[in-house]
Amino acid sequence: MRAQRIPWWYYVTAMAVGLGAGAAVAYFGEGFAGVSLIGAPWIVSALLVVLGVVVLTLALQVHRYATTDPRKRTAFFDPLRAVYALVLSKALAIAGATLAGWYGGQILVVITHAEAPYYTTVLIECAVTAVICLIDMVIGIIGEWLCQLPPDEGAEHPRVAGVSGRRSVTPAATRVRH
Template sequence: MKPLRLTALGLIGIVLGLLGFAAAHLSDRAGASTPVLPYSALGSMAVIAVFTLALGIRVLRWRNEETRKTMVDPIFAARTLVLAHACAYAGAVLLGWHAGVLADQIPVWAARATSPVVLQAVAMMGGGVVMIAIGLLVERFCKIPPEDNDEGESDTAPKRKTGDAEGGYARCADRGSSAAGGEAR
């Protein structure tokens, strides 16, 4: 899997910001309610973020062990990485959408500064930032540091192309054939 790119997350945020702005503007013109998530969505976002962080910490603990008595299940590590990416992308979507809604509310900000719509949008933007941060952090937890041995490069380590970042993600092939027959934990 390729690492997350901040430019991709930023682009997603900008596109969804424009869509959120347009949706808020159209809903105001139609007399409908402004399209923001309710405060209860913060609870769901917190559960997802905490769950992602807990799984990432489990992979980090395995990665930082000096003597690896048991192998981490490679499917577990891969799923944790995918969850971290999904968390970051969802955070970018939520941040962008609600920033667009908030931008639409700027002309009437003075009259409705404590409006529930403004406060909800700001809260959702904060939740989006937290989800992005946790996604990026857990992605770093899932990276395997490069192995050093007497010969310079490990024979079980995957061959890297020029320009790849140091280390890779946790994969079954990174630890040799014992990972395939190892105990899943």
């Protein structure tokens, strides 16, 4: 399996879509439904922080295992766990960008009513959650980078060849060409 890095413009697009959707919900929400859908409960912010910490921890474990000398590895590391860490990092990055746009869009609409106590609370909630979402986006991007495998050094590289560091040299004329 060969995973590709997420292009930078995916994050910009996700943030723009979230910004538009968040602003639309904040603008039209109270007028049509009579129920306010703006703001973010504090539990959402707490869960986003926990999710960011979990993803960063998983990505660091994958990076530590991938960059450890193969001769010094003491434990087995499940490759499926590494794939999960990569997928979670990618998902966190895109979701963080989208949610940062969502809460940013709500801030843009609500900021005109900042003098009202309800809207002041909503502004604070959205601002805190938007910052946490931006941090989660960055954690996802870093986690994606941490889950990269180092370049394949091949069987003849001194680190992989053996404990003594010596490698057997086969003359070019005797190598089999495929």
